[in-house]
Amino acid sequence: MNVTIWNEYRHEKKNEKVREIYPEGIHAAIASYLGEQGISTKTATLDEPEHGLTDEVLEKTDVLVWWGHIAHDEVEEEIVQKVVQRVLDGMGLIVLHSGHFSKVFKRLMGTSCDLKWREADDKERLWVVNPSHPIVEGIGEYIELPQxxxxxxxxxIPAPDEVVLVSWFTGGEVFRSGCTFKRGNGKIFYFRPGHETYPTYHNKDVLKVIENAVKWAAPSTNKRPVFGNAKPLEAVPQR
Amino acid sequence: MNVTIWNEYRHEKKNEKVREIYPEGIHAAIASYLGEQGISTKTATLDEPEHGLTDEVLEKTDVLVWWGHIAHDEVEEEIVQKVVQRVLDGMGLIVLHSGHFSKVFKRLMGTSCDLKWREADDKERLWVVNPSHPIVEGIGEYIELPQxxxxxxxxxIPAPDEVVLVSWFTGGEVFRSGCTFKRGNGKIFYFRPGHETYPTYHNKDVLKVIENAVKWAAPSTNKRPVFGNAKPLEAVPQR
Amino acid sequence: MNVTIWNEYRHEKKNEKVREIYPEGIHAAIASYLGEQGISTKTATLDEPEHGLTDEVLEKTDVLVWWGHIAHDEVEEEIVQKVVQRVLDGMGLIVLHSGHFSKVFKRLMGTSCDLKWREADDKERLWVVNPSHPIVEGIGEYIELPQxxxxxxxxxIPAPDEVVLVSWFTGGEVFRSGCTFKRGNGKIFYFRPGHETYPTYHNKDVLKVIENAVKWAAPSTNKRPVFGNAKPLEAVPQR
Amino acid sequence: MNVTIWNEYRHEKKNEKVREIYPEGIHAAIASYLGEQGISTKTATLDEPEHGLTDEVLEKTDVLVWWGHIAHDEVEEEIVQKVVQRVLDGMGLIVLHSGHFSKVFKRLMGTSCDLKWREADDKERLWVVNPSHPIVEGIGEYIELPQxxxxxxxxxIPAPDEVVLVSWFTGGEVFRSGCTFKRGNGKIFYFRPGHETYPTYHNKDVLKVIENAVKWAAPSTNKRPVFGNAKPLEAVPQR
Incomplete structure (x- = not known):
């Protein structure tokens, strides 16, 4: 299985606090962990040609992980369309945190994907509400993130196919933090945590969920169904 | 539409604190409110003959509201079966709070219906996660209950057909607090709040949700489908 | 409640067979029926200015019914965006037959909305698989359309929130023919039958389903939730 | 992974036609195929002590396959309860054909599980409506069974979590033939085909679906969540 981790990779370059947490970028932290689990990974970032998502890269990608935040608008329409098409054709997609507002995710959902937010060092607890789902294999009753x-x-968002995790925040809010969707042949998992100023992608439970999600979202070997003008049964037995 | 509010009606008799909040019982508080909205109501309680749920009462009930807690085991099997059958035949069912452990609800769900709990005067916020659902018509972003x-x-529980409300609690937990299910022809709504020592069923938002749910759960006039040995199409045109 | 029935209205103008069935257009047939049921209706068609869907019309429309087929590409992007936005804001949407390929529906679904098809005078049976759903109120076990x-x-399509009807066809196929979705605050119903060369929109069961769907899709009076930067609880009680 | 295939095993003993198709029983045909795929299998039948489902057998079973028809009533309540409990604790369950009326399945569903039926050598086509689902891995657009x-x-049944296959029958009917459910920690798949007088369990596509389903239903290693009286967060930070 080949996983490509896409990162906007801008915060890390201009914000020292972020760079301290992720010296080589969020993508590198995730790729490093997945690599240790024996998963073949590549990374791609916004400022590479074609955002690093050339036809060749996309063709070989089984599951794409997506982190973006301040530069959603800079992702070119042509690449967005290719990614969406690949998902419909079966490529898995893991959308992280502020990726909820990425063009790719909004296009696949059909809704605004809007939400409430606050940067105030809330404690977060992600409760497992679907305990035998493969995405939370090895996770206890909840994941706790101190900030x-x-x-x-x-x-x-549209009603998810499955809600796997629901978050609690100190300040009084809840959030459907782990949601699955299928669009065409592609399996999609939205996973909430991962603000760039916290070491969330060093948390072992968060990384385990990403690993599980990547495995869950692996493409089927089934061909896409044939659409179009169909012939009837050759002969329906007369009754 | 005829609504029957069923209450175990035991706490109110033996606990003065509860009696102060609900002098005539939880059922009476709910019935009074629904009556003011122009809905025809009856009440029934555990210690009446047949628990107040005679064939005649059940036959005339369009939606049944259920509150029980310490005496689930005293509800007789014969009545449980009649109620379950009426739900499958189309009667609506609103299950309140500790009714999650009632025989009727567990029978219809097929699971343990177990959960975590704590009596510690938590503040609760019930967040609306399905804002245009008729059950939350007139409700804002959340309902807040101070204790x-x-x-x-x-x-x-089985994955609900729809999750309408998700609760946040001071102590660090979340809960799917408003869930819809359909079983046979019957529409079911589980609604979490309503511990007997708090004035929850005097809260106008909580009452409004119950009113909305009752209207939503009203039976269809459709006959139950005919099951059994079926004849084929008289003649399938040869192609 | 104000219902606007939108029709491409091209087949009727150039195909005599279609014009015989729907002399004033498919939209007029549906509007006429809904009007007889006491529902306030308007119609709008592709070749009117702004396709008949001016801001004023959209603003006053509670539920929009959509039929289109050969001219999806001629629907202007600006109007598509306005319709989609109105749906997310709460306007109901009933998509009929070949409207599965309309820009509006594809945008809201996020998928290709592709399918198999055949024009061969198949007999169709639409089986009710959700018998107490309000959309099939008054419908028997199935609707039969001779051709x-x-x-x-x-x-x-994405997994529907609810599947209400499943079709059987003589030639050997099945189809999820009546599906509900929610996007933002808007309720959406896709309803399969209605090829322009058959008198499907004169069938009383088909019309009854459209009437039921229109009522089901009526907007909630709830305001859209407030998004954005949120303040925390003023004080979380220390425990 | 250990799979136990349970069969009523009565038709094969008294009906020569059935015996010709399944000389050693339906269970043996399925076990033989799964064994060839490298899956460890056991069989169990109604007339064995404890129906072959002793505590030891159940404890070691990861996924239970169930075929029953004319003797549902003879399955002892005690065994039914143990099987249901094991499913809630995480054991997978594949219910075949007339097993829809088994005590185990009805208990887990909470509904009547009734349906229409006809023995008339209908041709059946099971259409894949969820093509990238692991249960239909390797299956084409549909499975065709001549009789x-x-x-x-x-x-x-309750609305399934996922509908994977929908059947078409010559005589004019449709049926949700492949449905997934989760109850507690247990994954359940209902799979329609398999009347005892047809060689359905020799069909390679049918066997492939059963194999896929068995793998899909394998238990999570997650422990069951701890329920009951819960302590709050030690200290919610004052805001």
């Missing part, structure tokens, strides 16, 4: 950005409901 | 018993995940 | 265009699976 | 018993809607 995170708050995301609160109403989260304007 | 309630905590119920926490994992709530061992 | 229709076939639509077959795989229908490339 | 089968018809099962028709309305199938009185």
């Amino acid at each position: 995170e950005e708050m995301y609160g409901e109403f989260f304007d | 309630e018993e905590m119920y926490g995940e994992f709530f061992d | 229709e265009e076939m639509y077959g699976e795989f229908f490339d | 089968e018993e018809m099962y028709g809607e309305f199938f009185d």
Whole structure:
């Protein structure tokens, strides 16, 4: 299985606090962990040609992980369309944190994907509400993050196929933090935590969920269904 | 529409604190409110003959509201079966708070319906996660209850058809607090709040949700489908 | 409640067979029926200025019914965006037959919405698989249409919130023919039948489903949730 | 992974036609195939002590496959309760064909599980409506069975978590033929085909679906959540 981790990679370059936490970028932290688990990974970032997502890269990618925040608008329409098409054709997609506002995710959801937020060092608890789901394999009753950005409901997404995790925040909010969707042949997992100023992608439970999600989202070997003008049964037995 | 509010009606008799809040019982508080909204109501309680749920009462009930807690085991099997059958035939069912452990609800869910709990005067916020659902018509972003018993995940229910409300509690938990299910022709709404030592059923938002739920759960006029040995199409045109 | 029925209105103008069935257009047939049920209706068509969907019309529309087929590409992007936004803000949307390929529906679904099809006078049976759903109120076990265009699976849509009707076709196919979705505050119902060369919109069961769907999709009076930067609880009680 | 295939094993003993198709029983045919795929299998039948489902057998079973028809009533309550409990604790369950009326399945669903049926050598086509689901890995657009018993809607089950296959029958009916459910920690798959007088369990696509389902239903290693009286967060930071 080949996983490509895409990162906007801007905060790390201009914010020292972020760079201290992720010296080589959020993508590198995630790729490093997945690599240790024996998963073949590549990374790609916004400022590379074609955002690092050339046809060749996309063609070989089984699951794409996406982190973006301040530069959603800079992602070129042509690349967005290719990524969306690959998802519909079966590529898995893991959307992290502020990726809820990425063009790719909004296009696949059809809604605004808007939500409440607050940067105030809230404590977050992500409660498992679907304990035997493969995405939370090995996770206990909840994941606790001592400090995170708050995301609160109403989260304007279609009803997820499955809600796996629900977050609690100190300041009084809840959030559907781990949600699965299927679009075409592609499996999608939205996973909330990961504000750039906290070491969330060094948390072993968070990384374990990403690893599980990547495995869960692996493409089926099934061909896409044939659409179009169909012939009837050759002969329906007369009754 | 005829609504029957069923209450165990035991706490109110033996606990002065509860009696102060609900002098005539929880059922009477809910019935009084619904009556003011122009809904025809009856009440029924555990210690009446047949628990107040005679064939005649059940036959005329469009929606049944259920509150029980310490005496689930005293509800007779024969009545449980009749109520379950009426739900499958189309009667609406609103299950309140500790009714999650009632025989009727567990029978319809097929799971343990177990959960975490704590009596510690938690503040509760019930967040609306499905804002245009008729059950939350007229409700703002959340309902706040200054003091309630905590119920926490994992709530061992089947995946609800719809999750309408998710609770936040001071002590660190979340809970799927407003959930819809359909079983047979019957519409079911589970609604979490309502511990007997708090004036929850005097809260106007809580009452409004119950009113909305009752209207939403009204039976269809559709007949139950005919099951059994079916004849084929008289003649399938040869192609 | 104000319902606007939108029709491409091209087939009726150039195909005599269609014009015989719907002399004043498909929109007029549906509007006429809904009007008889006491529902306030307007119609709008592709070749009117702004496709008949001016800001004023959209603002006053509670539920929009959409039929389109050969001219999806001619619907202007600006109008598509306004319609999509109105749906997210709460306007109901009933998408009929070949409207599965309309820009509006594809935008809201996020998938290709592709399917199999065949014009061969198949008999169609639409089986009710959710008998107490308000959309099939008054409908028996199935609706039978002696001749229709076939639509077959795989229908490339997100998993519907509810599947209400499933079609059988003589030639050997099945199709999820009545599906509900919610996007933002808007309720959406996709309803399969209605090829222009058959008198499907004169069938009383088909019309009854459209009437039911229109009522089901009526907007909530709830305001849209407030998004953005949120303040925390003023004081979380120390425990 | 250990799979136990349970079969009523009565038809094969008294009906020569069935015995010709399944000389050693339906369970043996399925076990033989799964064994060839490298899956460790056991079989168990109604007339063994404890129906072959002793505590030891159940404890070691990861996924239970269930075929029953004419003797549902003979399955002892004590065994039913143990099987249901094991499912809630995480054991997978694959319910085949007339197992829809088994005590185990009805208990887990909470509904009547009734349906239409006809023995008339209908041709059946099981259409894949969820093509990238692991349960249909390797299956084409549909599975065709030249002769089968018809099962028709309305199938009185709760809304499945996922509908994977929908059947078409010559005589004019449709049926949700492949449905997933989760109850407690246990994954359940209902799979329609398999009337005893047809060689359905020799069909390679049917066997492939059973193999896929068994793998999909494998238990999580997650412990069951701890329920009951919960302590709050030690200290919620004052804000």
